[in-house]
Amino acid sequence: xxxxxxxxxxxxxxxxxxxxxxxxxxxxxxxxxxxxxxxxxxxxxxxxxxxxxxxxxxxxxxxxxxxxxxxxxxxxxxxxxxxxxxxxxxxxxxxxxxxxxxxxxxxxxxxxxxxxxxxxxxxxxxxxxxxxxxxxxxxxxxxxxxxxxxxxxxxxxxxxxxxxxxxxxxxxxxxxxxxxxxxxxxxxxxxxxxxxxxxxxxxxxxxxxxxxxxxxxxxxxxxxxxxxxxxxxxxxxxxxxxxxxxxxxxxxxxxxxxxxxxxxxxxxxxxxxxxxxxxxxxxxxxxxxxxxxxxxxxxxxxxxxxxxxxxxxxxxxxxxxxxxxxxxxxxxxxxxxxxxxxxxxxxx
Amino acid sequence: xxxxxxxxxxxxxxxxxxxxxxxxxxxxxxxxxxxxxxxxxxxxxxxxxxxxxxxxxxxxxxxxxxxxxxxxxxxxxxxxxxxxxxxxxxxxxxxxxxxxxxxxxxxxxxxxxxxxxxxxxxxxxxxxxxxxxxxxxxxxxxxxxxxxxxxxxxxxxxxxxxxxxxxxxxxxxx
Numbered sequence: 001x002x003x004x005x006x007x008x009x010x011x012x013x014x015x016x017x018x019x020x021x022x023x024x025x026x027x028x029x030x031x032x033x034x035x036x037x038x039x040x041x042x043x044x045x046x047x048x049x050x051x052x053x054x055x056x057x058x059x060x061x062x063x064x065x066x067x068x069x070x071x072x073x074x075x076x077x078x079x080x081x082x083x084x085x086x087x088x089x090x091x092x093x094x095x096x097x098x099x100x101x102x103x104x105x106x107x108x109x110x111x112x113x114x115x116x117x118x119x120x121x122x123x124x125x126x127x128x129x130x131x132x133x134x135x136x137x138x139x140x141x142x143x144x145x146x147x148x149x150x151x152x153x154x155x156x157x158x159x160x161x162x163x164x165x166x167x168x169x170x171x172x173x174x175x176x177x178x179x180x181x182x183x184x185x186x187x188x189x190x191x192x193x194x195x196x197x198x199x200x201x202x203x204x205x206x207x208x209x210x211x212x213x214x215x216x217x218x219x220x221x222x223x224x225x226x227x228x229x230x231x232x233x234x235x236x237x238x239x240x241x242x243x244x245x246x247x248x249x250x251x252x253x254x255x256x257x258x259x260x261x262x263x264x265x266x267x268x269x270x271x272x273x274x275x276x277x278x279x280x281x282x283x284x285x286x287x288x289x290x291x292x293x294x295x296x297x298x299x300x301x302x303x304x305x306x307x308x309x310x311x312x313x314x315x316x317x318x319x320x321x322x323x324x325x326x327x328x329x330x331x332x333x334x335x336x337x338x339x340x341x342x343x344x345x346x347x348x
Numbered sequence: 349x350x351x352x353x354x355x356x357x358x359x360x361x362x363x364x365x366x367x368x369x370x371x372x373x374x375x376x377x378x379x380x381x382x383x384x385x386x387x388x389x390x391x392x393x394x395x396x397x398x399x400x401x402x403x404x405x406x407x408x409x410x411x412x413x414x415x416x417x418x419x420x421x422x423x424x425x426x427x428x429x430x431x432x433x434x435x436x437x438x439x440x441x442x443x444x445x446x447x448x449x450x451x452x453x454x455x456x457x458x459x460x461x462x463x464x465x466x467x468x469x470x471x472x473x474x475x476x477x478x479x480x481x482x483x484x485x486x487x488x489x490x491x492x493x494x495x496x497x498x499x500x501x502x503x504x505x506x507x508x509x510x511x512x513x514x515x516x517x518x519x520x521x522x
Contacts, residue, residue, distance in 0.1 A: 076374070076376065078377070079376060079377070079380065082380070120399065121481065122399045122400055122402075122403045122480070122481055125400065125403035125404070125407065125481070126403055128403075128407055128411075129403045129406035129407035129410075129411060130406070132406070132407055132411025132412070132415075133383075133406065133410050133411060136383065136410070136414065136415060136418065139415065139418050139419070140376070140380070142422075143376060143418070143421075143422050144376075151422065154422065155419070155422060155423075158418070158419045159419070161415075162412070162415055162416070162419075165411065182400075182481050
């Protein structure tokens with residue numbers, strides 16, 4: 001009985017909550033994107049559906065579901081159907097290891113419940129490996145459309161994501177050296193024990209991580225796979241209706257994943273600001289304080305994502321490769337070596 | 349019991365999609381089934397409490413090698429391979445030789461059946477003491493340091509070779 005509650009019932013409830021919250025945030029993000037774009041361009045954005053256009057995502061969703069589902073002639077039907085799903089699933093199952101708060105926050109009727117679905121001892125590796133799968137969705141979708149713009153977008157996407165994945169992996173290693181663990185919960189606990197967020201020790205690592213994260217999610221200024229001014233819409237040109245929206249849900253969900261990872265690895269996860277100053281302990285007294293701090297930090301990064309998109313021009317393809325291989329990767333490697341040497345010197 | 353069920357499930361997925369990889373006419377379908385096989389192998393690693401190896405399996409094979417496969421496949425004309433005959437005329441000889449090979453392997457296994465005892469799976473409690481990633485790291489950088497370094501040099505040589513081969517030559521060099 002205890003086994004069923006601990007390993008089936010509680011995780012199931014948590015998965016249900018996380019899935020719905022993430023889906024809801026994704027819906028709000030589509031509105032936020034249009035609102036932020038409008039404000040940056042001194043417009044109002046969607047205003048008609050509901051007060052200040054707050055119900056716009058609902059209207060968009062209904063519209064997309066009612067649209068005709070077009071599969072182009074000559075498209076590979078199986079792969080065409082499968083590709084958006086391959087993109088979507090990894091973006092959502094990554095949330096299984098993201099710690100939104102302490103792993104054993106409270107006890108309900110003798111059962112320990114935490115703010116994380118499961119604390120894997122290979123958490124960081126799990127996130128990296130699962131999110132590397134979502135590239136396949138984009139490549140296969142672009143190929144299966146049997147059309148030239150999607151194919152070009154897919155080829156660009158494959159080259160871009162493989163290139164930036166390497167630098168992304170290296171940028172995290174500095175944090176792993178400091179924390180001594182791959183578990184995301186343990187990394188935040190290490191920051192709590194140290195008394196500072198790792199961004200103050202790894203500023204370069206953080207900048208590299210966020211830059212590569214933006215490239216991995218195909219967002220501006222790295223949105224070459226869907227560059228609308230040259231490739232119509234890139235890999236999803238031939239997708240319409242709900243299949244198209246699946247790609248978009250996947251993109252927004254991966255934006256949330258990258259923001260959550262940045263917060264967890266570098267910005268202290270659920271910890272409040274200045275975790276070592278005890279005068280500020282009253283900040284933890286708010287109900288659901290860990291969730292509040294985590295969400296507040298994630299919102300900052302998501303806003304940064306939207307802000308970048310509407311203020312930076314897109315990289316040219318050769319510039320993209322140059323930035324990735326000649327700047328980000330060597331800097332990330334140097335960061336690893338310097339961190340390792342300093343940790344050895346200071347600890348030994 | 350649960351582990352046994354999981355092992356046979358993942359094993360069946362791996363074998364069936366492995367067969368489909370080599371029998372599909374369309375190369376992209378083969379690649380999709382290859383992905384399924386690689387995931388099933390990662391699942392088998394998980395049932396053996398080798399979490400680190402499972403993660404690396406997915407990140408290297410699915411996220412790296414399979415993506416490169418698909419990348420290359422997209423650059424070649426897939427339509428032609430779909431219409432080509434998949435098996436050539438020597439299939440009778442191939443069938444006989446592979447049948448002989450199966451009999452040989454089966455006989456070899458039968459002769460050595462007494463020594464065929466798989467080591468017991470490390471219980472999760474013992475693995476959790478040091479953590480799977482830590483154990484792999486310690487083993488790589490102590491007992492297997494030399495093979496590890498040799499493998500990295502081999503990869504470096506391969507990279508340099510690829511760069512040299514694909515580099516554009518100036519007229520003076522030719």
